[in-house]
Amino acid sequence: MRSTSKTILLHEISKLKSKQDQWNPFAWYKQMRENNPVFYDAEQDVWNVFLYDHAKRVLFDHQLFSNKKERSLIPVPRVNNRSNVNFSDPPEHRHRRALLAQAFTPRSLKEWEPRIQAIADELVADMEGQTTVDIVQQLAIPLPVIVIAKLLGVPSQDREKIKAWSDILFYPYERETFGDIADQKARAMKEFQEYLYPIVQEKRKHPADDILSDLTKANLEGEQLTDMEVVMSGIGLLGAGNETTTMLISNMFYSMLFDQPGIYQEMRADSTAMPKLVEEVLRFRFPVAIDRQVAQDTTVFGHKMKKGQIIIAWMGSANRDESQFANAETFDIHRHNNQTHLTFGAGPHFCLGAPLARMEANIALSTFVKRFADIRPVEGFEVTEHLIQSATGQSLKSLPIRVETA
Numbered sequence: 001m002r003s004t005s006k007t008i009l010l011h012e013i014s015k016l017k018s019k020q021d022q023w024n025p026f027a028w029y030k031q032m033r034e035n036n037p038v039f040y041d042a043e044q045d046v047w048n049v050f051l052y053d054h055a056k057r058v059l060f061d062h063q064l065f066s067n068k069k070e071r072s073l074i075p076v077p078r079v080n081n082r083s084n085v086n087f088s089d090p091p092e093h094r095h096r097r098a099l100l101a102q103a104f105t106p107r108s109l110k111e112w113e114p115r116i117q118a119i120a121d122e123l124v125a126d127m128e129g130q131t132t133v134d135i136v137q138q139l140a141i142p143l144p145v146i147v148i149a150k151l152l153g154v155p156s157q158d159r160e161k162i163k164a165w166s167d168i169l170f171y172p173y174e175r176e177t178f179g180d181i182a183d184q185k186a187r188a189m190k191e192f193q194e195y196l197y198p199i200v201q202e203k204r205k206h207p208a209d210d211i212l213s214d215l216t217k218a219n220l221e222g223e224q225l226t227d228m229e230v231v232m233s234g235i236g237l238l239g240a241g242n243e244t245t246t247m248l249i250s251n252m253f254y255s256m257l258f259d260q261p262g263i264y265q266e267m268r269a270d271s272t273a274m275p276k277l278v279e280e281v282l283r284f285r286f287p288v289a290i291d292r293q294v295a296q297d298t299t300v301f302g303h304k305m306k307k308g309q310i311i312i313a314w315m316g317s318a319n320r321d322e323s324q325f326a327n328a329e330t331f332d333i334h335r336h337n338n339q340t341h342l343t344f345g346a347g348p349h350f351c352l353g354a355p356l357a358r359m360e361a362n363i364a365l366s367t368f369v370k371r372f373a374d375i376r377p378v379e380g381f382e383v384t385e386h387l388i389q390s391a392t393g394q395s396l397k398s399l400p401i402r403v404e405t406a
C-alpha cells in the first residue's frame with residue numbers, strides 16, 4: 001500500500017460507517033459539540049473543532065492556523081503552482097487571490113446573469129412533459145459545469161469529460177485503496193492538463209472574453225503566469241465550482257421535500273423567500289470541513305497544540321451550534337442570521353465563487369418554480385439508494401421527484 005502520510009482521511013476521524021450516518025452526520029456533530037468540542041485524533045495527529053467560535057477563529061487567524069500545510073484533507077493531487085490560492089497565507093495569498101478575484105466582481109457576475117438564466121431555461125425546458133425528473137442529473141450537475149466551462153472559455157460540449165476529471169480529483173482517499181485512487185487521480189490530472197494546455201496556448205495568442213484569457217494576461221509580482229500555471233488555475237476553478245454547487249442545488253430540492261415538506265408553495269408565492277431558502281440549505285445541509293496547520297507551539301481553545309499539527313474546522317457542525325443559531329437543528333428559512341453560516345469559509349480564503357454559487361442556485365430554483373406547480377417525493381424513496389461517496393461524506397447522485405406542470 002502506498003503511504004497515506006500526506007493525506008488526512010476525514011471519515012476515519014468521524015468513524016461514521018453507514019451511508020445513512022455519513023449523509024446525516026449531524027447527530028455525531030452534536031455529540032462532539034456537547035462532549036468533545038476540541039478533539040484530538042491521535043491516529044492521524046489531528047485536532048478537530050466543532051463549535052462556531054472555534055471554527056471561525058481557525059479560519060480567520062492565519063498567523064496561528066496557516067494554510068501552508070504539509071498534510072491535507074484536500075484530496076486533489078498537489079502541483080507546485082505560484083497562482084494556487086490554496087496552500088498560501090497573506091500577504092502572498094492576496095496577490096494570488098487578486099488574479100482570480102476580477103472574474104468574480106459583482107459587475108462581471110451581473111453580466112453573467114442572463115447567460116446563466118438561458119442555461120437554466122434550457123435545462124428546465126428539457127423536463128417538459130415528464131412526470132418524474134431527476135433533479136441531480138437534469139439540473140444540479142449540468143448547470144454548474146456548463147456555467148464554469150463558459151466562464152473559463154472551455155467548450156461546454158466537453159462538460160462530461162470535465163465533470164468526470166473533477167469528480168476523480170475530488171474523490172476522497174481511502175486507506176485500503178489508496179494506491180489505486182492515487183493512480184486514478186494522477187491519470188485524471190494528466191489528461192485534464194493535456195486537454196487544457198492547447199486551449200490555454202490558443203487563448204494566449206488570441207485572447208477572448210473569458211477567465212483563461214484574462215489569466216494569460218495577468219500579472220503576478222511583475223511576471224506573467226506560465227501556460228501550465230494558467231492550466232492549473234483553470235483546473236482549480238473547474239473543480240471548486242462544480243461538485244459544491246451541484247450539492248447546493250440537489251440539497252435545496254431534498255430540503256424542500258424532506259426537511260420542510262410544503263415549503264415549495266412558499267417559493268411559488270413569494271420570490272423573496274428563495275434566497276432565504278438557499279442560505280438555510282447552506283447552513284443546514286452542508287457537511288464542510290476545512291484544514292489548517294498549527295504554525296507554532298501554542299495553547300489555544302484550552303489545549304496545547306504543537307507546531308506542524310493539523311487542525312480541522314468542522315463547519316457543518318459550527319453551523320448547528322446553538323450559541324450562534326437558536327433552534328439550530330430546525331430548518332427555518334426565516335431565521336434572521338442564517339447568512340452567518342460558515343459554509344463558504346470565512347476570513348482571507350472566503351469562497352471567491354460564493355456570489356456565483358448563490359446566483360446559480362437562485363436562478364435554478366426560480367426557473368423551476370415557474371414551470372412546475374408542485375413537487376413530491378417518488379413513492380418508496382430511500383435516500384441511501386441515491387448516494388455516492390464524495391469529498392465531504394455522502395452526496396446525492398440522483399434525486400427523482402414527481403412534478404406537476406404549472
Ligand code: HEM
Nearest residue numbers: 085086097240241244245248343344345349351352353357
Ligand atoms: C455551494 C458552493 C460552494 C461552496 C460550499 C464552496 C466552499 C468553499 C470554501 C469553504 C472555501 C474556503 C476554503 C478554505 O478556507 O480553505 C472556498 C474557497 C474557494 N472557492 Fe468555493 N465553494 C462553492 C462554490 C464555488 C464556486 C462556484 C467557485 C468558482 C467557480 C469557487 C471558487 C473558490 C475559490 C477560488 C476558493 C479559494 C479562495 C481562496 O483561497 O482565497 N467556489 N469555497
